[in-house]
Amino acid sequence: MFELLFLLLPVAVGYGWFMGRNSVKQKNQLAKDSLTIKYSTGLNYLLSNQQDKAIDYLLETLEVEDDTVEAHFAMANLFRRRGELDRALKVHEYLVRQPMLQDKEKQHAVFELGRDFYSAGLYDRAETMFLRLTKSPVYGIKALSYLLQIYQSIKDWQKGIDLEKLIIKSKDKKLKHVLANFYCELANIAIAEDEYIKELELLQHALQLDPKSSRANLVMAQVFESSKHYNDACRCYKEIFLQDREFFPDVIDKMQACYDLSDHKDEFYPFIKEVYDKTGSTSALIKYLEYLDKADTKQRSEEYILAALKRRPTIRGFKHFIKMQLNEDSEQTSPQSLDVIKELVAAYLKVRPRYSCRNCGFNSTVHYWSCPSCHDWEQLKPVRGLEGE
Numbered sequence: 001m002f003e004l005l006f007l008l009l010p011v012a013v014g015y016g017w018f019m020g021r022n023s024v025k026q027k028n029q030l031a032k033d034s035l036t037i038k039y040s041t042g043l044n045y046l047l048s049n050q051q052d053k054a055i056d057y058l059l060e061t062l063e064v065e066d067d068t069v070e071a072h073f074a075m076a077n078l079f080r081r082r083g084e085l086d087r088a089l090k091v092h093e094y095l096v097r098q099p100m101l102q103d104k105e106k107q108h109a110v111f112e113l114g115r116d117f118y119s120a121g122l123y124d125r126a127e128t129m130f131l132r133l134t135k136s137p138v139y140g141i142k143a144l145s146y147l148l149q150i151y152q153s154i155k156d157w158q159k160g161i162d163l164e165k166l167i168i169k170s171k172d173k174k175l176k177h178v179l180a181n182f183y184c185e186l187a188n189i190a191i192a193e194d195e196y197i198k199e200l201e202l203l204q205h206a207l208q209l210d211p212k213s214s215r216a217n218l219v220m221a222q223v224f225e226s227s228k229h230y231n232d233a234c235r236c237y238k239e240i241f242l243q244d245r246e247f248f249p250d251v252i253d254k255m256q257a258c259y260d261l262s263d264h265k266d267e268f269y270p271f272i273k274e275v276y277d278k279t280g281s282t283s284a285l286i287k288y289l290e291y292l293d294k295a296d297t298k299q300r301s302e303e304y305i306l307a308a309l310k311r312r313p314t315i316r317g318f319k320h321f322i323k324m325q326l327n328e329d330s331e332q333t334s335p336q337s338l339d340v341i342k343e344l345v346a347a348y349l350k351v352r353p354r355y356s357c358r359n360c361g362f363n364s365t366v367h368y369w370s371c372p373s374c375h376d377w378e379q380l381k382p383v384r385g386l387e388g389e
């Protein structure tokens with residue numbers, strides 16, 4: 001209720017302005033009287049808890065002057081913060097209609113109105129507002145960002161791509177990153193329709209926009225793999241390690257399957273050893289231990305994992321260690337109790353999140369390219385620390 005006295009700010013400012021000028025001219029006295037009546041009427045509506053009537057009345061009777069514009073914006077923001085979107089909308093719409101507003105203020109009003117529509121889920125109307133601002137030096141990047149969010153919500157990837165020239169011109173890395181993911185989405189559609197050339201073109205375009213897009217390389221690797229171009233697929237997988245070391249553990253198994261069919265089969269384990277040395281990733285460690293086991297150097301692999309777990313203890317590493325113990329034919333160990341421990345650890349890991357969003361902290365047991373919480377792209381990566389990598 002008291003916050004609504006904000007409504008009267010424009011009146012108060014206008015009132016002061018008139019007061020400063022009314023000392024000499026009688027007509028100003030009349031204006032003052034008129035404003036005082038408006039002020040009193042508005043206040044009466046507020047005090048009798050008729051807030052909507054008060055807003056309508058004040059907006060109808062109060063002129064937007066240079067020095068009252070900010071007060072109008074403050075009033076609308078207050079409504080929005082209180083979750084009263086319809087009232088915020090009313091004030092912003094009123095501001096947008098004012099012919100006397102300067103360009104900058106008009107753009108501000110259009111932008112805020114777009115935000116109101118967006119918050120209310122009225123995407124088509126929000127889109128209309130933001131499209132008016134795409135070339136604005138002040139609101140251009142913000143408007144483009146909202147437009148991409150709208151197109152992401154309605155999965156209209158092509159509409160986002162239609163903004164490409166403006167996005168490139170803005171030189172905004174975040175916008176390019178989002179657009180690269182729009183291209184990946186279109187590539188997925190092309191894959192479903194079995195359009196090989198189009199798939200590769202779309203993915204190459206995604207990489208041009210965002211050379212750090214590990215998603216584009218991963219999808220490209222899968223496209224090459226499905227067309228039996230295994231060497232090219234291996235190259236893409238390797239590039240993912242250069243692009244995003246935190247995401248890389250998730251592609252190790254896929255990469256191995258591809259290396260097994262390529263001309264460079266022998267290069268896989270040395271590469272994984274390099275990954276482990278550089279990152280300490282548990283997935284890379286487990287994969288390298290496989291190699292040591294295959295090479296029949298069990299003692300060496302046991303020494304290796306013990307040293308690794310001392311250096312960087314993880315539950316997944318511990319689970320693998322128990323598995324190794326179970327596989328040994330030692331009389332000193334008790335396979336039954338180890339089996340129970342292994343199952344317990346496996347059950348524990350199963351319910352723990354495998355991925356966390358690096359942007360907002362959202363946790364998940366399954367992977368999403370767009371975070372379900374903050375909607376940012378390519379931010380869900382394997383969890384770090386004791387329960388992760």
Ligand SMILES: [Zn+2]
Nearest residue numbers: 357360371374
């Ligand atoms: Zn997130």
